[in-house]
Amino acid sequence: MKKIWKIEEINKLFQKPFLDLIFKAQKIHRKNFTPNEIQISTLLSIKTGLCPEDCKYCAQSSRYKTNIKNEKLLEISKILDAAKQAKQSGSNRFCMGAAWKNPKERDMPYLIEIIKKIKKMGLETCMTLGSINKNQAERLYSAGLDFYNHNLDTSPKFYSKIVTTRTYQERLNTLDIVRNSGMKVCSGGILGLGENTNDRAELLLQLSKLTKNPESIPMNMLVKIKGTPLERNKNLEDFDFIKTIAVTRIMMPKSYIRLSAGRENMSQNMQALCFIAGANSIFYGCKLLTTSNPTKKEDLKLFQKLGLYAKKHIIQSKQNKIQKYKTETQHYNALLK
Numbered sequence: 001m002k003k004i005w006k007i008e009e010i011n012k013l014f015q016k017p018f019l020d021l022i023f024k025a026q027k028i029h030r031k032n033f034t035p036n037e038i039q040i041s042t043l044l045s046i047k048t049g050l051c052p053e054d055c056k057y058c059a060q061s062s063r064y065k066t067n068i069k070n071e072k073l074l075e076i077s078k079i080l081d082a083a084k085q086a087k088q089s090g091s092n093r094f095c096m097g098a099a100w101k102n103p104k105e106r107d108m109p110y111l112i113e114i115i116k117k118i119k120k121m122g123l124e125t126c127m128t129l130g131s132i133n134k135n136q137a138e139r140l141y142s143a144g145l146d147f148y149n150h151n152l153d154t155s156p157k158f159y160s161k162i163v164t165t166r167t168y169q170e171r172l173n174t175l176d177i178v179r180n181s182g183m184k185v186c187s188g189g190i191l192g193l194g195e196n197t198n199d200r201a202e203l204l205l206q207l208s209k210l211t212k213n214p215e216s217i218p219m220n221m222l223v224k225i226k227g228t229p230l231e232r233n234k235n236l237e238d239f240d241f242i243k244t245i246a247v248t249r250i251m252m253p254k255s256y257i258r259l260s261a262g263r264e265n266m267s268q269n270m271q272a273l274c275f276i277a278g279a280n281s282i283f284y285g286c287k288l289l290t291t292s293n294p295t296k297k298e299d300l301k302l303f304q305k306l307g308l309y310a311k312k313h314i315i316q317s318k319q320n321k322i323q324k325y326k327t328e329t330q331h332y333n334a335l336l337k
């Protein structure tokens with residue numbers, strides 16, 4: 001049975017001495033996951049910029065003058081090439097993002113074709129397309145979409161300071177639709193928006209209150225984008241980010257926690273502390289959607305230094321069974337040469 005958390009309990013976790021908190025999180029992590037194993041996903045923006053939403057952190061909102069190159073929906077062949085590369089470099093999930101408020105009916109056949117083709121390559125699939133309705137969720141699931149990413153990002157109270165073109169309730173509705181369709185849920189947050197510890201606790205409370213804990217929880221550190229209203233935000237203390245990861249691990253013991261945007265500005269020591277606190281997933285590849293990520297070489301070196309290795313899935317399309325196996329550290333050593 002899933003524990004029902006109270007906000008006071010979550011705030012208490014945040015107040016624990018740092019070492020006690022991290023130790024508790026790591027113990028829980030080891031009970032639920034294979035230590036040293038990291039799930040790796042690769043991200044691709046399939047439609048970039050000119051988004052009608054006004055998320056104050058985002059390079060892709062049409063409201064702000066940022067330095068990105070707007071791009072229409074990518075050709076299928078380009079997406080498949082990127083997926084092939086992702087697979088070759090050891091990723092087991094291919095995540096695609098489109099800067100939409102929601103997908104239109106005319107986009108559906110295209111999305112379905114992409115999902116089917118990428119699944120055939122033996123990769124897990126994830127998309128983030130904005131709000132979706134029941135019919136769209138069911139069709140994406142039938143095509144083979146494994147995960148849908150839709151973040152709650154911050155607390156319900158702070159949300160309206162960051163986004164005004166949609167409500168928190170609309171986010172929750174889409175998450176319900178995704179869950180009921182059969183797809184796995186990927187939902188998390190961004191830290192560094194100007195929120196306080198209570199907002200972080202409220203975000204985690206909301207995530208933990210979903211019918212089932214999200215299978216995947218991305219935690220993003222704000223990447224300050226020139227031209228957006230948050231470009232001059234104060235830096236978040238590393239320890240506040242690490243503590244949030246630890247509390248997430250304690251509250252949602254079986255969810256994968258992804259150290260998502262912002263890794264490029266994190267030292268390797270900081271990333272190692274995030275892994276100790278319970279993070280066990282990353283985006284791998286030198287680009288996120290519009291911003292950069294550590295290079296593959298840097299990440300392979302980090303994996304080698306810390307003795308981490310990638311979790312792999314082989315999807316047997318016939319029986320639709322998922323067989324797990326581990327790639328050994330040697331595989332990474334070979335790639336590094």
Ligand code: SAM
Nearest residue numbers: 057058097128130151189190220221222223261
């Ligand atoms: N348009 C879709 C949506 O908003 O649901 C998906 C794409 S959006 C880029 C996915 C997530 O990326 C956001 O919810 C936010 O958590 C994260 N994100 C976007 N811009 C970011 C930034 N500048 N720094 C850190 N995280 C960011």
Ligand code: DTB
Nearest residue numbers: 059097218260261288289290291
């Ligand atoms: C998530 O939580 N983070 C990813 C993914 N889901 C789609 C996106 C990060 C975007 C970072 C900013 C950019 O590259 O534009």
Ligand code: SF4
Nearest residue numbers: 051053055058061099
């Ligand atoms: Fe659009 Fe998503 Fe960026 Fe918001 S976060 S502006 S919805 S692409």
